[in-house]
Structure formats: structure tokens, C-alpha cells
Amino acid sequence: MRMLGVVVVIFIAAPLLIVVPMSFSSARSLQFPPPGYWLGYYQAYFTDLTWLRPTWNSIVIATATMVLTMVLVVPATFALVRHRFAGKSIADLMMLMPLAVPHIVMAVGYYSFLGEYRLVHTHIGVVLAHTCLSVPIAFLVLSANLKGFDRTLERAAQSLGASPIKTFIHVTLPILRPGLVISALFAFVQSFDETVVAIFISGRNAETLPRKMFDSIRQEADPVIAVISTLLFAAVLLALLAPAGWKGIRSRLRARTPPTAITTGR
Amino acid sequence: MTSYLQIDGVTKKFGDFTALEKVDLSVRKGEFVTFLGPSGSGKTTTLMIIAGFEKATHGDVLIEGRSISRLAPHERNIGIVFQNYALFPHKTAAENVYFPLQMRSIARSAGLRKAQEMLSLVGLEGMGGRYPKELSGGQQQRVALARALVFEPSLLLLDEPLGALDKNLREQMQIEIKRIQRTLGVTTIFVTHDQSEAMSMSDRIVVFEKGRIEQAATPLDIYHRPATRFVAGFVGESNLVPAEIKDAGGVAESAALGACDFEPAEPVSPGDNVTLLIRPEHIRLSRKPIEGRKNVSMHVDTIVNYGDNSLVIGRVGDLQMRVRVLGADVVIIKEGEDCCVSWLPESVYAIPAA
Ligand SMILES: Nc1ncnc2c1ncn2[C@@H]1O[C@H](COP(=O)(O)OP(=O)(O)OP(=O)(O)O)[C@@H](O)[C@H]1O
Ligand SMILES: [Mg+2]
Numbered sequence: 001m002r003m004l005g006v007v008v009v010i011f012i013a014a015p016l017l018i019v020v021p022m023s024f025s026s027a028r029s030l031q032f033p034p035p036g037y038w039l040g041y042y043q044a045y046f047t048d049l050t051w052l053r054p055t056w057n058s059i060v061i062a063t064a065t066m067v068l069t070m071v072l073v074v075p076a077t078f079a080l081v082r083h084r085f086a087g088k089s090i091a092d093l094m095m096l097m098p099l100a101v102p103h104i105v106m107a108v109g110y111y112s113f114l115g116e117y118r119l120v121h122t123h124i125g126v127v128l129a130h131t132c133l134s135v136p137i138a139f140l141v142l143s144a145n146l147k148g149f150d151r152t153l154e155r156a157a158q159s160l161g162a163s164p165i166k167t168f169i170h171v172t173l174p175i176l177r178p179g180l181v182i183s184a185l186f187a188f189v190q191s192f193d194e195t196v197v198a199i200f201i202s203g204r205n206a207e208t209l210p211r212k213m214f215d216s217i218r219q220e221a222d223p224v225i226a227v228i229s230t231l232l233f234a235a236v237l238l239a240l241l242a243p244a245g246w247k248g249i250r251s252r253l254r255a256r257t258p259p260t261a262i263t264t265g266r
Numbered sequence: 267m268t269s270y271l272q273i274d275g276v277t278k279k280f281g282d283f284t285a286l287e288k289v290d291l292s293v294r295k296g297e298f299v300t301f302l303g304p305s306g307s308g309k310t311t312t313l314m315i316i317a318g319f320e321k322a323t324h325g326d327v328l329i330e331g332r333s334i335s336r337l338a339p340h341e342r343n344i345g346i347v348f349q350n351y352a353l354f355p356h357k358t359a360a361e362n363v364y365f366p367l368q369m370r371s372i373a374r375s376a377g378l379r380k381a382q383e384m385l386s387l388v389g390l391e392g393m394g395g396r397y398p399k400e401l402s403g404g405q406q407q408r409v410a411l412a413r414a415l416v417f418e419p420s421l422l423l424l425d426e427p428l429g430a431l432d433k434n435l436r437e438q439m440q441i442e443i444k445r446i447q448r449t450l451g452v453t454t455i456f457v458t459h460d461q462s463e464a465m466s467m468s469d470r471i472v473v474f475e476k477g478r479i480e481q482a483a484t485p486l487d488i489y490h491r492p493a494t495r496f497v498a499g500f501v502g503e504s505n506l507v508p509a510e511i512k513d514a515g516g517v518a519e520s521a522a523l524g525a526c527d528f529e530p531a532e533p534v535s536p537g538d539n540v541t542l543l544i545r546p547e548h549i550r551l552s553r554k555p556i557e558g559r560k561n562v563s564m565h566v567d568t569i570v571n572y573g574d575n576s577l578v579i580g581r582v583g584d585l586q587m588r589v590r591v592l593g594a595d596v597v598i599i600k601e602g603e604d605c606c607v608s609w610l611p612e613s614v615y616a617i618p619a620a
Contacts (some may be wrong), residue, residue, distance in 0.1 A: 155319055156352035158339040161369035161417065167340075170365070174356045 016233060023226035030221040041223045045231075051224060054212035058192055061123060061208060065130040065191035066184050072131070073138040073183065080139075081146045099136045106133070107200040114201060121203025129197050134187035141186055145179030185239075270295040270453055271316070271421060276325035278311055278477075285311045286477045289325070293455070293470075298447055300464040301457045303474030304500070309457045312474075313423050316455070318342050329420055340369075345414030345452075347424040351406045353398040359385060359409045360394030366417040384412040388446060404435045411443065415450060422447070422454045428463065440467055461501050465489065473497050489545075491531055495617055498543045505549075505587050507542040511535065511616070518542060518616060522585035526560055528614035540616040547590040548613035551578060551599060552606045559608035564589075566603055582607070 018032050023041060025034030045051050079085075080092055098106065110129045111120060119125035153175065157167040173180075195210040202208050209228065216222045269292030278286040286308045293299050301309040314320040316327055318339035326333050334342055345366075353362050363381035364374070372380070382394050388408040398406055407427060414422060424443070428436045444467055447454050458464055464471050465485045472482040473496075481493040492498035498506060509520035511534045518526050518540060526542060534540065555561035564580040564587060578589040578599070589607055599605050 150350070150352070152348050152350060152352040153354060155317075155339070156346065156348060157354075157365070158319075159317055159342075159344060159346040160366035160413065161340050161343070162365075163338075163340050166369060170368075171354055175354070 019226050019229045020233070022223060023230040025223055025226070027223065030223055030226060041227045045224045045227045048224070051212065054207045054209045057123070057206055058209040061126050061130065061206065062188045062191040064123070064127045065134055066188040068127060068131045069134040069138050069187040070180070070184050073135055073142060074180070077139055077142045077146055081143050095139045096136045098132050103133070103196040107197045110197060111200045120201050121205050123206045126198060126202050126206050126208065129201060130191040130194055133194060133197070134190045137190055138183040138187045141183035142179055145176055149176065269293060270330060272328040273312070273316070274326045274328065276312070276315060276322045276327065278308075278315060278320065279323045284477055289479055291472060291479060291482060293453060295453055296451045298444070298454045298456065298467060298469045300468035300471045301455060301474055302459065302461060302464040302471050302501070304459060307474040308477040309474050310425055313425055313455065313457060316421070317344050317346055317423060343417070343419050344421045344423060345417070345419035347410045347414050347427045349426045349429050351398075351410040353406055353409055355398050358394060359390065359396050359398070359401065362398070362409055363413045363416050366413065370417060381412070381416060384416040385409070387449070388412045389442070403431055404439060407431065407439060408442075411446065415446070415452065419452065422452045424454065425457045426459070428458070443467070473500065475500075491615060492543065492617060495541050498541070498617055503546045503588060503590070505544045505546060507544070507585060509540055509542045509616070511538040511540060516611065522583040523562055526614060527611035528616050529612045530616060532618060534616060534618070539619040541619065543615045543617055544609055544613060546577070546588040549587070549589045549607050549609050551589055551591055552608065553598060555606050556608045559610055561606050561608040563604055564607045566599055566601055566605060569599070569601055
């Protein structure tokens with residue numbers, strides 16, 4: 001069992017051990033091990049518009065995808081998890097459909113479909129396509145959370161004088177918050193990471209970062225790619241560690257406050 | 267009897283299944299009423315109809331003469347303690363208790379002060395800052411109780427609140443709940459399927475069976491004068507003997523026991539079929555017949571020793587009988603032997619056949 005763990009960690013860590021040093025490399029193209037080290041490619045990334053624009057596009061598209069996904073998925077999940085209605089199992093299946101269809105098939109479909117509405121090569125077009133791909137992931141995460149939600153909490157709130165709306169705001173939403181945050185995060189990452197559909201429909205105008213990286217590695221193997229990979233990894237690491245760090249700080253603060261004063265909570 | 271809460275002919279159907287059938291009950295102000303009954307007998311359903319989470323198919327629920335059937339749960343001002351406590355995990359104990367006050371637009375500082383007072387009443391002084399997961403089961407139970415009481419509800423409902431606690435804590439909480447209920451004088455309905463809990467806590471016990479009320483009476487009446495065979499069998503241990511009335515003054519005849527004297531509590535007439543109830547602890551075990559008591563001979567099959575008492579199970583003819591013996595009295599007898607069992611006429615209660 002432990003051996004297996006070690007193997008898994010090695011397989012995950014190996015690419016990082018190669019990519020991170022390469023980002024500081026002084027070589028002209030991707031080369032391992034690096035002949036020397038400098039920060040030039042970091043400077044190149046942060047000053048070159050041909051890299052910054054796709055980055056910005058990706059951020060905008062992923063954010064919009066995340067928002068649109070949540071607007072669709074939150075009500076849909078409540079309906080599908082909590083209510084019974086005719087055609088529910090079909091609706092359930094439709095929500096998960098995009099997971100089963102290969103991205104390349106989806107991409108070709110979007111290309112011709114969006115083309116008809118003149119949405120190819122636009123931000124909106126990419127956001128719509130990415131939302132379709134994000135919905136099933138966000139739905140899976142959120143429905144698992146909602147199924148585990150103890151509904152007697154809502155009954156308790158109502159017996160204590162909370163109207164259904166107040167119950168939702170004061171009880172349901174805060175308790176589901178971790179699930180909501182995670183499913184939104186998955187929607188964001190899905191879009192930020194998506195390459196196949198982006199290659200087909202993002203074009204020059206809405207070019208996303210993965211697409212730009214793909215183009216670049218085909219043409220010149222620009223070491224900036226290693227820089228971006230390293231930065232992305234750092235961002236993910238930060239996002240993962242932030243909650244734990246925040247908890248540590250808070251519990252230390254709480255431990256210092258006298259017990260009578262801590263009725264206000266978080 | 268002026269009634270405070272009135273349940274008026276309530277019937278509840280889930281599809282074809284009738285969960286409650288024509289339930290009538292009236293509860294006085296300040297009364298502590300326990301719903302007792304086997305699993306699936308409709309206790310929770312009745313509670314949920316009072317609370318407004320289920321709608322009665324027929325019938326009405328009234329508080330102080332006014333129907334509450336049309337009010338939404340949050341408009342009813344009824345405090346509920348659920349079996350799993352249902353504390354809000356994202357709020358501290360004090361915030362949980364403050365919640366109903368917050369919903370009634372009471373300012374945070376005043377509300378939290380009131381919440382702390384309530385927490386002190388339930389014995390949780392200074393624990394207001396803890397989150398539910400930082401509290402033990404018994405402590406969570408107390409928070410739930412404080413939260414259900416802080417807004418001065420017109421009614422307190424508790425659905426098997428002690429089910430998840432171990433025996434010692436359970437007994438401690440029984441006393442505690444009783445004390446708090448008396449202090450505040452709140453009208454309370456308590457659901458349990460633990461009969462000793464029902465006995466020790468209630469002003470009145472309502473026995474449910476298959477969606478009907480079998481009997482609603484004081485604990486002593488439920489125990490000594492059960493209305494039906496079911497109540498006699500469900501509450502406490504019992505010997506139930508089918509018999510026929512021979513004399514309205516108090517003689518019944520049964521196949522196993524022969525003629526048996528009893529003190530009639532309800533009017534009976536000769537020829538009536540009844541069930542005689544003799545509680546195991548009212549039966550005495552001896553080597554020889556005892557003067558002034560009804561004596562029969564019993565063959566002892568099994569003796570179960572509980573330390574402070576023993577249960578002797580034997581046969582009188584083909585009738586199985588159970589006898590409770592305190593302390594060391596049981597030493598006089600061994601399994602497989604014959605002995606004499608006896609009781610007084612006033613220990614026999616004749617349950618009329620339905
Ligand atoms: N929502 C529902 N749909 C269908 N049947 C139900 C529903 N709620 C309860 N019942 C049925 O109604 C009957 C009474 O249930 P209820 O929960 O009131 O029993 P209870 O006396 O509280 O039992 P327990 O001691 O097990 O809690 C049961 O047979 C139950 O299966
Ligand atoms: Mg129940």
C-alpha cells in the first residue's frame with residue numbers, strides 16, 4: 001500500500017521536478033537539464049502581450065463560465081435532488097451527458113452550431129461551450145453535498161420562526177457553502193484548463209492560455225511555457241493551502257480571546 | 267378540564283396507508299404529556315401535524331380554541347427538539363440559541379444575553395462560544411432544548427430527544443428536562459418508546475398503536491388500570507389471562523387459574539369476557555399456600571437473575587406465568603421444581619374485552 005503511494009507521488013511530482021527548473025532555465029528552447037539559470041523568461045512572460053492577452057482571456061472566460069454554470073446548476077441541483085417529477089431520470093442523465101461525449105466530438109459540434117450564430121471566435125461562444133462542459137462537474141459536486149444535507153436542520157429553523165426564504169439564507173446556504181465553493185472552483189478550473197474545444201472555437205480574438213501554449217510548443221517550444229506551468233502550479237498550491245492556513249490563524253486568535261467574549265463566532 | 271391544545275379528529279393518510287385515524291386529544295396548559303407506542307404507531311406523524319410539517323387529511327388542531335391548521339410552521343411559535351438535535355453546525359451554541367430571537371428581530375446584543383441566560387438555565391454556563399461539534403451528545407441536547415425554549419413557545423415538542431444518549435446520561439437528562447419544564451411551565455409533548463421514561467416524567471401518557479390512541483391517562487392508571495390488552499402488554503411486564511366473569515361482585519373464571527377473585531374497577535356483568543392482568547411483582551413465591559391469598563401451584567422453568575431482583579418464569583397448567591422476586595427470596599426455589607404462587611384480589615385487574 002505504501003509502495004503504491006510512493007509510486008503515485010513520484011508520478012505526480014516528476015513533471016514538476018522537470019518543469020520548475022526549466023522555467024528558470026537560460027536555454028533558448030525547452031531543454032532538460034537546463035544549461036544555466038536566470039529569470040529572463042519570467043520577465044518575458046510578464047511583458048509580452050502575446051502571452052498576457054491569452055492569460056486575460058482565459059481568466060475572463062473561466063470567470064464567466066463559473067458564474068453562468070452556478071446560475072444554472074444551483075437551481076437545477078435543488079430541483080433534481082429534492083423533488084420528484086415526471087422525466088426526472090432523463091433530466092438527471094442530460095445533466096451528465098457532456099461527461100460521456102468526447103471533447104473532440106463536442107468541439108466539432110460547437111464549431112458548426114456556434115458558427116450559425118456568428119459566435120465562433122468570440123468570448124461568448126467559448127463561455128457557452130465551456131459552460132456545457134462545466135455543468136456536469138459542478139452538478140456532481142453539488143448534488144453529493146445536497147444529498148448529504150440534513151433536512152431536519154431546515155425544519156428546525158422553520159420551527160424557530162424562520163420563513164422558507166430566511167431558512168435558505170441563514171441555514172441552507174451557509175452550510176452548503178463549502179460545496180458551492182468547490183463546485184464553482186471546479187467549473188473555473190475546467191474552463192481554464194480546457195484545450196480541445198478552445199482550439200476549435202476560440203480563434204485569435206478569444207484565444208485562451210492553453211490554446212496559446214499548445215500553438216507555442218508546436219512552433220518554437222518557448223520556455224515561457226514552463227514559466228506559466230510553474231505559476232499555475234504555485235497558484236493551485238496557494239489555493240489548496242490557504243484554507244488550512246486561515247483556520248490555523250483563526251483558532252490561534254480564538255484561543256487568545258477570553259471565553260465569554262467569543263459568542264459572535266466566525 | 268379546560269384544554270389548551272386540542273387535537274380534533276385528526277386523520278392522516280399517506281396514499282392508501284392510514285398513519286393516523288381519528289385521533290382526539292386535549293392537553294391542559296402546562297401539562298407534560300408523553301406519547302408512548304411501538305415503532306410506526308404514528309407518534310412522530312402526530313407531532314409533525316401539530317408543528318405544521320405535515321398536513322392532516324381530516325381534522326383540526328387548535329391552540330386556545332383557535333385553529334392553527336392554516337399557519338405555516340414558522341408562524342406557529344412551537345419549539346421542537348429533534349432526535350438528532352438538529353443544531354446548526356455553522357453557529358456557536360449561543361448563536362444557535364439566539365437564532366429564534368434573531369428571526370423575531372431582537373437585537374444581537376440583547377438576544378445573545380438572553381441566549382446566555384437560557385444556556386445557564388440548562389446548565390451550560392460559559393459554553394456559548396463552542397460549536398456543536400465541540401460539545402458532547404448531552405450538551406448538544408441541552409443547547410437544542412435551550413434553543414427551543416428561548417422564544418417562549420406556546421408548546422414544546424420533543425421527539426425521542428434522549429434516544430441517542432447512554433443510560434446514565436439519559437436518566438440525568440430526564441430529571442433535567444422535567445426540572446426545566448416545571449420552571450418555565452411550558453406545555454410539553456414528549457415522544458418516546460421507552461416506557462420507564464414515560465412513567466417517570468409524565469403528567470399523562472398517551473399510548474399509540476397502529477395510528478390510534480389506545481389510552482390517555484396518568485402513568486399510574488396506565489399501569490394499574492390499562493384500558494386494553496395492548497396497553498397492559500406494552501407498558502410494564504404482565505401476566506394476561508383470558509377469563510369470563512362469573513359474579514359482578516368480583517369473581518372470574520379462567521381455564522388455568524380456576525375461580526379468581528378480583529376487585530372490579532369498572533362495572534362488569536356475568537358472562538362478559540375479560541382479560542385478567544396480574545403484574546409479576548404482585549405475585550409471591552412460596553413453598554406452601556399462604557392464607558388470604560389466591561394460591562396456585564407453578565412449575566418453575568427458568569430463573570433469570572438481575573442482581574437486585576430475579577425473574578421466575580414457570581407454568582400453571584399450560585399458562586405461562588412470570589414472577590418478579592426481590593433480592594434473595596428466590597433462593598428457596600430451583601429450576602425444575604414446583605412451588606406455590608399467590609396474589610391478593612386487589613392485585614388483579616379485569617380488562618374489559620374490546
Ligand atoms: N412521508 C411518509 N410517507 C409514507 N408513509 C409514512 C410517511 N411518514 C410516516 N409514514 C408511515 O406512517 C407510520 C407512522 O409513522 P411515524 O413516524 O409517525 O411513527 P412513530 O410512531 O414516530 O415511530 P418511531 O417510534 O419508529 O419513530 C409508519 O408506518 C410510517 O411508515
Ligand atoms: Mg418517530
